[in-house]
Amino acid sequence: MKIKTDLCVGCGNCVIICPTQAISLIDKKAHINDELCVECAVCQRNSLCPVNAIKPTRLKWPRVIRSPFSNVIAPHKVTGIPGRGTEEMKTNDLTNRYGKGEVGVSIEIGRPGVGTHLYNIELFTERLSKIGVSYEKESPVTALLEEDQIHIKDDIKNEKVLSAIIEFKVSLEKLPHVLDVIKEVDPIIDTVFSVGLVSRFENEEIPIKELVERHGFQLRPNAKINMGLGIL
Numbered sequence: 001m002k003i004k005t006d007l008c009v010g011c012g013n014c015v016i017i018c019p020t021q022a023i024s025l026i027d028k029k030a031h032i033n034d035e036l037c038v039e040c041a042v043c044q045r046n047s048l049c050p051v052n053a054i055k056p057t058r059l060k061w062p063r064v065i066r067s068p069f070s071n072v073i074a075p076h077k078v079t080g081i082p083g084r085g086t087e088e089m090k091t092n093d094l095t096n097r098y099g100k101g102e103v104g105v106s107i108e109i110g111r112p113g114v115g116t117h118l119y120n121i122e123l124f125t126e127r128l129s130k131i132g133v134s135y136e137k138e139s140p141v142t143a144l145l146e147e148d149q150i151h152i153k154d155d156i157k158n159e160k161v162l163s164a165i166i167e168f169k170v171s172l173e174k175l176p177h178v179l180d181v182i183k184e185v186d187p188i189i190d191t192v193f194s195v196g197l198v199s200r201f202e203n204e205e206i207p208i209k210e211l212v213e214r215h216g217f218q219l220r221p222n223a224k225i226n227m228g229l230g231i232l
């Protein structure tokens with residue numbers, strides 16, 4: 001994103017709306033800090049500029065990777081849909097992605113207002129590789145991994161995005177090791193992250209509840225039921 005400073009009248013509208021505080025006014029003209037800008041297009045899409053001074057630019061590799069992980073309407077090449085993770089995480093009653101004895105895990109690194117560099121993904125994948133987890137093929141983050149399923153491609157490691165979601169599944173027996181990884185990464189990561197667990201609801205109980213709480217985590221249960229689609 002670029003600002004045509006010759007047009008800018010210094011109203012400050014774009015400064016307020018930018019989720020990464022990448023825009024600042026210098027001598028009553030808006031300027032974008034390219035390192036902080038995640039190419040989310042919020043400043044331009046909301047038509048808040050009274051003089052139309054905010055212009056999208058043609059992004060080159062590797063910067064172009066910022067957009068699908070930050071712009072909610074930019075479709076990702078892997079999923080073909082906008083968004084930083086796959087829909088199926090939330091619709092297991094339809095897709096049956098996570099079977100009996102399996103747990104789905106999502107680790108969302110970064111948030112609007114904070115963001116993350118892509119190198120943070122490796123903090124998790126390096127440790128998860130020792131456990132043996134199965135990454136979701138359709139997930140945008142899986143496409144960023146090298147063949148070893150550990151490292152992020154070198155040329156994009158330092159790119160900044162709003163957030164990136166690691167998606168995988170593990171057997172119930174391996175879940176404690178995943179929880180240990182989360183505890184290990186927590187004090188060394190330079191941004192925020194949140195963890196989602198998907199498990200089946202069996203015998204009126206959430207099978208992983210006790211195990212997760214024993215590891216010192218507090219659960220906030222959520223359920224999603226897709227009404228009327230049961231014939232699929």
Ligand code: SF4
Binds near residue numbers: 023044
């Ligand atoms: S594209 Fe997004 S991150 Fe970049 S300056 Fe505009 S609002 Fe800020």
Ligand code: SF4
Binds near residue numbers: 008010014015048054
């Ligand atoms: S919204 Fe437009 S006129 Fe206002 S500060 Fe930003 S670029 Fe300048």
